[in-house]
Amino acid sequence: xxxxxxxxxxxxxxxxxxxxxxxxxxxxxxxxxxxxxxxxxxxxxxxxxxxxxxxxxxxxxxxxxxxxxxxxxxxxxxxxxxxxxxxxxxxxxxxxxxxxxxxxxxxxxxxxxxxxxxxxxxxxxxxxxxxxxxxxxxxxxxxxxxxxxxxxxxxxxxxxxxxxxxxxxxxxxxxxxxxxxxxxxxxxxxxxxxxxxxxxxxxxxxxxxxxxxxxxxxxxxxxxxxxxxxxxxxxxxxxxxxxxxxxxxxxxxxxxxxxxxxxxxxxxxxxxxxxxxxxxxxxxxxxxxxxxxxxxxxxxxxxxxxxxxxxxxxxxxxxxxxxxxxxxxxxxxxxxxxxxxxxxxxxxxxxxxxxxxxxxxxxx
Amino acid sequence: xxxxxxxxxxxxxxxxxxxxxxxxxxxxxxxxxxxxxxxxxxxxxxxxxxxxxxxxxxxxxxxxxxxxxxxxxxxxxxxxxxxxxxxxxxxxxxxxxxxxxxxxxxxxxxxxxxxxxxxxxxxxxxxxxxxxxxxxxxxxxxxxxxxxxxxxxxxxxxxxxxxxxxxxxxxxxxxxxxxxxxxxxxxxxxxxxxxxxxxxxxxxxxxxxxxxxxxxxxxxxxxxxxxxxxxxxxxxxxxxxxxxxxxxxxxxxxxxxxxxxxxxxxxxxxxxxxxxxxxxxxxxxxxxxxxxxxxxxxxxxxxxxx
Numbered sequence: 001x002x003x004x005x006x007x008x009x010x011x012x013x014x015x016x017x018x019x020x021x022x023x024x025x026x027x028x029x030x031x032x033x034x035x036x037x038x039x040x041x042x043x044x045x046x047x048x049x050x051x052x053x054x055x056x057x058x059x060x061x062x063x064x065x066x067x068x069x070x071x072x073x074x075x076x077x078x079x080x081x082x083x084x085x086x087x088x089x090x091x092x093x094x095x096x097x098x099x100x101x102x103x104x105x106x107x108x109x110x111x112x113x114x115x116x117x118x119x120x121x122x123x124x125x126x127x128x129x130x131x132x133x134x135x136x137x138x139x140x141x142x143x144x145x146x147x148x149x150x151x152x153x154x155x156x157x158x159x160x161x162x163x164x165x166x167x168x169x170x171x172x173x174x175x176x177x178x179x180x181x182x183x184x185x186x187x188x189x190x191x192x193x194x195x196x197x198x199x200x201x202x203x204x205x206x207x208x209x210x211x212x213x214x215x216x217x218x219x220x221x222x223x224x225x226x227x228x229x230x231x232x233x234x235x236x237x238x239x240x241x242x243x244x245x246x247x248x249x250x251x252x253x254x255x256x257x258x259x260x261x262x263x264x265x266x267x268x269x270x271x272x273x274x275x276x277x278x279x280x281x282x283x284x285x286x287x288x289x290x291x292x293x294x295x296x297x298x299x300x301x302x303x304x305x306x307x308x309x310x311x312x313x314x315x316x317x318x319x320x321x322x323x324x325x326x327x328x329x330x331x332x333x334x335x336x337x338x339x340x341x342x343x344x345x346x347x348x349x350x351x352x353x354x355x356x357x358x359x360x361x362x363x364x
Numbered sequence: 365x366x367x368x369x370x371x372x373x374x375x376x377x378x379x380x381x382x383x384x385x386x387x388x389x390x391x392x393x394x395x396x397x398x399x400x401x402x403x404x405x406x407x408x409x410x411x412x413x414x415x416x417x418x419x420x421x422x423x424x425x426x427x428x429x430x431x432x433x434x435x436x437x438x439x440x441x442x443x444x445x446x447x448x449x450x451x452x453x454x455x456x457x458x459x460x461x462x463x464x465x466x467x468x469x470x471x472x473x474x475x476x477x478x479x480x481x482x483x484x485x486x487x488x489x490x491x492x493x494x495x496x497x498x499x500x501x502x503x504x505x506x507x508x509x510x511x512x513x514x515x516x517x518x519x520x521x522x523x524x525x526x527x528x529x530x531x532x533x534x535x536x537x538x539x540x541x542x543x544x545x546x547x548x549x550x551x552x553x554x555x556x557x558x559x560x561x562x563x564x565x566x567x568x569x570x571x572x573x574x575x576x577x578x579x580x581x582x583x584x585x586x587x588x589x590x591x592x593x594x595x596x597x598x599x600x601x602x603x604x605x606x607x608x609x610x611x612x613x614x615x616x617x618x619x620x621x622x623x624x625x626x627x628x629x630x631x632x633x634x635x636x637x638x639x640x641x642x643x644x645x646x647x648x649x650x651x652x653x654x655x656x657x658x659x660x661x662x663x664x665x666x667x668x669x670x
Contacts, residue, residue, distance in 0.1 A: 097564065
């Protein structure tokens with residue numbers, strides 16, 4: 001099913017949660033609503049579900065206006081952040097609930113319900129837990145019960161609110177891969193809310209990045225990552241070090257760093273911000289051809305394939321650098337070492353916190 | 365070098381500690397002994413006070429009730445006036461309990477699940493029967509429904525009798541017991557939140573299925589517990605009922621009022637015999653109370669109990 005939201009506005013008291021948001025989810029797509037807390041992503045999800053009414057704007061399901069349709073008639077599956085399992089019912093009864101409360105005409109027979117619930121529990125790999133109560137399950141198991149319960153009523157769209165929010169890291173990574181596989185298997189139009197950029201980039205076909213009730217950028221994960229439309233997007237999507245400086249005569253100056261900024265040539269001096277991703281730095285023990293600055297190693301965390309190194313010098317902000325393990329071992333930096341830090345790619349955005357991008361960012 | 369030194373230091377540290385313990389063992393032992401003495405003394409004091417204030421009176425009630433033998437005891441209980449009082453008390457409970465359950469659920473649901481203007485006023489009002497002396501409550505009803513009261517003339521014209529009649533007794537008891545169920549249900553409704561109800565709605569359930577399958581099961585133990593408290597209060601209520609009942613024997617006398625009349629007429633043995641009935645009821649409700657309290661606090665109903 002195709003979901004369209006057109007000009008959705010919603011405020012709670014004096015707080016404007018959503019201001020004129022529009023977005024489309026194509027049939028069979030898995031879309032992530034990404035954003036910091038308070039960006040309106042959960043409100044948007046709840047409006048699509050029908051749990052909340054927008055102040056203005058429309059929600060269309062397959063081109064049909066569903067804005068005034070009651071939640072009960074929207075045929076959506078909703079997975080709540082804290083699962084919202086029925087605590088007085090067993091796993092089986094939880095999953096069967098949606099089937100049992102259907103009007104008598106549409107209701108399946110007892111045996112059919114039993115068979116369907118068993119099948120769903122097998123799908124989420126929990127058929128051996130059907131007699132347990134939610135309080136007897138782990139977080140990951142509860143999450144999967146919530147998913148099976150939502151899928152039981154054969155929804156036309158699946159909505160998930162921070163589906164992995166309250167799980168520990170290991171279970172989280174496991175479960176999101178599993179969700180991706182499940183989505184590919186059942187091809188159900190799905191929207192999930194998250195504040196975790198890694199999760200959004202890994203799982204979703206398309207990411208909609210929200211900020212202060214507006215869509216900051218929407219697109220495929222690599223689009224957002226490689227071609228950020230604003231400083232906010234660039235900042236939100238990954239470890240960046242932000243340098244503050246000024247543009248003058250076609251060059252941007254950040255303390256000891258200076259890079260070409262031809263778009264600005266011939267205009268008066270303005271404040272600019274230079275954004276560098278952590279993996280777009282290189283370190284050396286001596287100055288080379290590239291422009292850079294000296295900084296002292298403050299912290300090294302060699303966990304995983306990438307090694308994170310935090311460096312600091314008096315003037316510039318502390319810098320987070322990610323090196324591949326090979327590069328790290330070749331250089332072997334220790335805390336207290338003075339190293340030369342060279343950005344290999346920097347994006348310059350006009351204004352310090354001005355979220356708009358007016359010029360194509362140059363590369364060094 | 366470092367690696368070997370550290371465990372060594374640790375061994376020394378524990379060694380030092382154990383030596384210190386053996387040095388001061390004597391002092392600790394005497395301190396422990398005095399602590400045990402204090403503990404024992406406090407426990408003994410608690411038992412004595414409980415025995416003096418609770419067990420002894422209960423024993424006296426039973427002793428006095430049976431003083432003239434089992435036959436006299438049974439005669440007192442089987443006298444027409446006592447039976448009438450028992451019936452009236454049962455009637456009062458039978459009327460007030462369902463009303464209390466319905467009101468408690470409605471108030472608990474509204475206050476626990478929703479935010480609306482006037483909510484805090486409602487919460488405060490709920491406590492009014494706890495704050496007002498029962499005698500005052502009884503007088504309020506006399507003022508409203510008595511012969512010279514606000515609605516008195518109208519009631520008299522329509523030949524309806526409230527005060528010095530059964531409706532008055534029921535009304536007064538209702539007033540006094542109204543907060544019990546709501547008070548127990550509200551916190552549970554509140555802590556359960558609205559998420560389960562929302563989940564049920566998304567799954568297509570209507571209002572009543574949600575209420576009976578999701579909302580009610582979550583508060584069922586609190587509901588039973590509150591009902592028990594309300595029932596106990598309804599059976600034992602004296603002050604408010606005493607003012608509105610008129611003490612008409614065989615008609616408007618509840619068990620507590622009947623006991624008072626017997627006592628005032630120096631019929632001590634019958635008075636204690638009837639009192640033993642109330643005591644028995646108290647003991648039973650206390651046992652249920654303990655059982656329900658456990659259920660209510662553990663909250664999660666396991667298999668077989670759900």
